[in-house]
Amino acid sequence: MNCAESHDLLLDLAYGELPPSQATEVESHVAGCAACRAEKEQLDEARRLAAPLRELEEPPPGFDERILRAARAEAGMQAEGTPGPVVEVEASVKPLGLQATRLDPHARMRRGGDQARPRWGRRAAIVGSIAAAAGLAVVVTSSLTTRPPIHDEVSPIQVRAPGAPASSAVEEALPKQFAGPPASNGAVAPARRRAEPVAQAPQKKADGASAKGGRAELARAKREQDAQVVSDHVNLDLGERPPPQSASSAGSEAKIAEKAKAVEARRDPAPLAKEAPPQYADRAVASAPKSVPAMSPGVGGSVESSVPRTADQLEEEASTARRRGDYVRAGSLYRDASALRKASEPARAAWDLAHAVECLAAGGLIAEAVASRKDLVASFPDQTGPRAAADSALRSVPLPPDEDKVPTSK
Amino acid sequence: MASERTDEELLAEFQQGDAGAFERLLRRHRGPLYTFFVRMLGDRARAEDLAQETFLRIVKGSASWEHRARFQTWLYTIARNLCVDASRRDRFRRTESLDAQEGEEGPLVDAVPSDGAMPDRAAQSARLRPLLQRALLALPAEQREVFVLREQAGLPFKEIAELVSANENTVKSRMRYALEGLRKALASEGVTGDDAEPEPEPPPGVRLGRA
Numbered sequence: 001m002n003c004a005e006s007h008d009l010l011l012d013l014a015y016g017e018l019p020p021s022q023a024t025e026v027e028s029h030v031a032g033c034a035a036c037r038a039e040k041e042q043l044d045e046a047r048r049l050a051a052p053l054r055e056l057e058e059p060p061p062g063f064d065e066r067i068l069r070a071a072r073a074e075a076g077m078q079a080e081g082t083p084g085p086v087v088e089v090e091a092s093v094k095p096l097g098l099q100a101t102r103l104d105p106h107a108r109m110r111r112g113g114d115q116a117r118p119r120w121g122r123r124a125a126i127v128g129s130i131a132a133a134a135g136l137a138v139v140v141t142s143s144l145t146t147r148p149p150i151h152d153e154v155s156p157i158q159v160r161a162p163g164a165p166a167s168s169a170v171e172e173a174l175p176k177q178f179a180g181p182p183a184s185n186g187a188v189a190p191a192r193r194r195a196e197p198v199a200q201a202p203q204k205k206a207d208g209a210s211a212k213g214g215r216a217e218l219a220r221a222k223r224e225q226d227a228q229v230v231s232d233h234v235n236l237d238l239g240e241r242p243p244p245q246s247a248s249s250a251g252s253e254a255k256i257a258e259k260a261k262a263v264e265a266r267r268d269p270a271p272l273a274k275e276a277p278p279q280y281a282d283r284a285v286a287s288a289p290k291s292v293p294a295m296s297p298g299v300g301g302s303v304e305s306s307v308p309r310t311a312d313q314l315e316e317e318a319s320t321a322r323r324r325g326d327y328v329r330a331g332s333l334y335r336d337a338s339a340l341r342k343a344s345e346p347a348r349a350a351w352d353l354a355h356a357v358e359c360l361a362a363g364g365l366i367a368e369a370v371a372s373r374k375d376l377v378a379s380f381p382d383q384t385g386p387r388a389a390a391d392s393a394l395r396s397v398p399l400p401p402d403e404d405k406v407p408t409s410k
Numbered sequence: 411m412a413s414e415r416t417d418e419e420l421l422a423e424f425q426q427g428d429a430g431a432f433e434r435l436l437r438r439h440r441g442p443l444y445t446f447f448v449r450m451l452g453d454r455a456r457a458e459d460l461a462q463e464t465f466l467r468i469v470k471g472s473a474s475w476e477h478r479a480r481f482q483t484w485l486y487t488i489a490r491n492l493c494v495d496a497s498r499r500d501r502f503r504r505t506e507s508l509d510a511q512e513g514e515e516g517p518l519v520d521a522v523p524s525d526g527a528m529p530d531r532a533a534q535s536a537r538l539r540p541l542l543q544r545a546l547l548a549l550p551a552e553q554r555e556v557f558v559l560r561e562q563a564g565l566p567f568k569e570i571a572e573l574v575s576a577n578e579n580t581v582k583s584r585m586r587y588a589l590e591g592l593r594k595a596l597a598s599e600g601v602t603g604d605d606a607e608p609e610p611e612p613p614p615g616v617r618l619g620r621a
Binding site: 008011015042043045046047049050052054055056064066067068070071072074076 | 424429432440445462470536560
């Protein structure tokens with residue numbers, strides 16, 4: 001070892017970052033080299049002098065409080081540790097991406113015991129990771145962070161819902177959730193159903209707060225407080241974000257009503273419409289290009305099939321939709337492109353299908369994504385690259401070991 | 411130590427809805443993080459605000475955190491960005507902060523604790539710290555951050571390089587300048603290595619904040 005090398009490594013040596021063998025080498029060089037020894041001594045002296053700066057300062061009392069409040073709110077926990085009710089609405093028409101994860105308060109008790117986290121909770125995390133893996137722009141926020149002033153009533157219930165209503169999915173999903181953690185595909189199944197267009201969604205506007213038990217009111221107050229804590233801070237660092245949208249469009253009203261319905265259904269066997277805070281997704285919808293259809297077919301069938309297009313055109317549109325964040329539409333278009341060129345260009349068709357899997361998964365349509373992957377495996381058994389991509393998109397979803405089988409629960 | 415869960419494990423548990431796991435993470439990192447801001451800004455009130463803000467961002471971003479990333483790197487990336495923002499916002503206030511710092515801790519000479527029972531070393535440390543803090547604040551910010559991240563947060567140079575978007579050699583150069591700058595600043599106050607603590611802290615593998 002020469003002086004130059006030694007010089008480069010003296011700091012690493014001083015901070016213990018060298019592997020033992022290399023450390024020994026440097027030390028033996030330093031032992032025989034006056035210049036390097038002098039340099040090392042200077043470093044050591046400076047570190048000795050600076051030692052008081054390493055001592056920890058203690059944060060002032062009360063430092064933890066609002067952080068822990070926010071953490072509990074994030075964990076969907078009330079301070080007293082009881083689980084907050086959560087409703088998940090499937091069949092998204094717009095990308096959930098990380099929002100889905102953020103919207104999921106995982107309102108569970110602490111882990112342990114037999115309070116296993118339901119699968120759908122896990123899936124939300126999957127959706128998030130897929131969106132991240134797809135390199136898509138994601139916005140991290142929370143339902144808790146977007147409490148607009150126009151809603152004087154904040155629902156005591158965390159609604160975990162995609163950006164648009166899917167009434168059939170809601171109805172189908174709810175009983176399953178009442179019955180306890182759904183089986184592996186229990187909550188996925190509703191996603192297969194075609195979501196109803198926004199305009200057809202029930203327009204049940206909230207009809208004000210209904211009388212609730214005192215305990216429920218208390219719990220709500222607590223949650224609101226927690227939510228406000230988070231909200232306060234979000235405003236700090238997302239100053240460039242647009243102000244909360246008012247629920248002016250029929251779409252967002254419908255969404256609110258839909259969520260409210262879900263909320264009430266969850267907490268009460270006799271559903272009663274009630275206003276819930278709009279999710280961040282509302283904002284995203286409002287800022288999306290108006291020309292984009294609010295909904296796209298969830299399952300099968302081509303989009304805008306009246307206009308015949310080539311596979312290339314479909315792929316191009318899919319790519320555009322994907323960049324725009326309209327994953328469900330992108331997934332559908334990719335699937336159509338794949339079908340068109342299945343015979344002529346199997347390799348590209350396989351990739352289209354793999355992209356369809358990625359997009360459907362990112363759009364929250366896990367069941368469809370799984371079905372498309374199955375299609376991919378069956379139709380293009382020798383296309384390992386696309387298959388790996390599809391598997392990667394679904395890496396957190398339990399896939400059936402047997403490729404021939406449709407994924408079923410358990 | 412073996413049974414101690416890693417930061418990453420705790421965060422994963424928090425992602426699963428266990429707020430208690432986050433509490434443990436907080437207890438582990440609150441001191442070091444707060445100290446990081448104190449050292450960087452020389453202002454306790456702002457250090458408190460920004461350290462809280464950092465943790466709140468962790469809370470908010472936890473759902474999107476991926477297990478591949480090291481928690482501590484993430485934590486200090488946020489912290490460092492907040493520092494950058496803060497210093498951009500009020501570049502002019504920096505000298506005021508320095509004055510406030512001095513006012514808070516008292517003039518250097520008077521900072522010697524009167525408590526005679528205080529051990530020599532602690533007394534010396536208490537005497538030197540305000541001096542060091544001022545010298546640290548007088549360093550260019552990019553040297554200061556490297557110094558604090560390495561000395562106090564205990565991040566390896568490689569991670570610091572990623573965190574500040576510079577190459578590792580640049581980071582090490584800044585570290586040398588920082589150490590040399592501190593040494594000279596103390597020397598100009600008549601403090602030399604003889605006055606310092608007898609030995610450097612054992613650095614290898616020791617991460618602050620694992621208490």
